[in-house]
Amino acid sequence: MANLRNLKKDIDFLVGQVVLDCFEYIHAVDGADREGAYEIIADVLGLRNNLRNRVNHPDGKDNPGMVKKFYHKVGQDLVEGCDKAYDQLNKLIGQAS
Numbered sequence: 001m002a003n004l005r006n007l008k009k010d011i012d013f014l015v016g017q018v019v020l021d022c023f024e025y026i027h028a029v030d031g032a033d034r035e036g037a038y039e040i041i042a043d044v045l046g047l048r049n050n051l052r053n054r055v056n057h058p059d060g061k062d063n064p065g066m067v068k069k070f071y072h073k074v075g076q077d078l079v080e081g082c083d084k085a086y087d088q089l090n091k092l093i094g095q096a097s
Contacts, residue, residue, distance in 0.1 A: 018040070
């Protein structure tokens with residue numbers, strides 16, 4: 001199993017990148033949809049809080065197989081959530097062009 005500290009750092013890093021890209025969009029694009037970008041930020045920060053809470057309270061602590069699957073699912077949810085946020089941001093960028 002991976003180090004939990006590294007998993008938490010990965011969650012913070014990926015979510016931070018999405019937030020940073022949203023703020024860059026707001027400040028770099030004339031006529032940027034600020035409300036849409038702020039919604040993306042709020043959603044991804046909610047995802048971060050959910051994932052960090054799940055990492056801190058794993059299911060099936062006594063069964064190593066269940067724990068491994070649990071943390072694998074957390075990683076999948078992180079990637080899927082960030083991909084979804086980037087898809088939404090790409091739509092906003094396309095509308096501003």
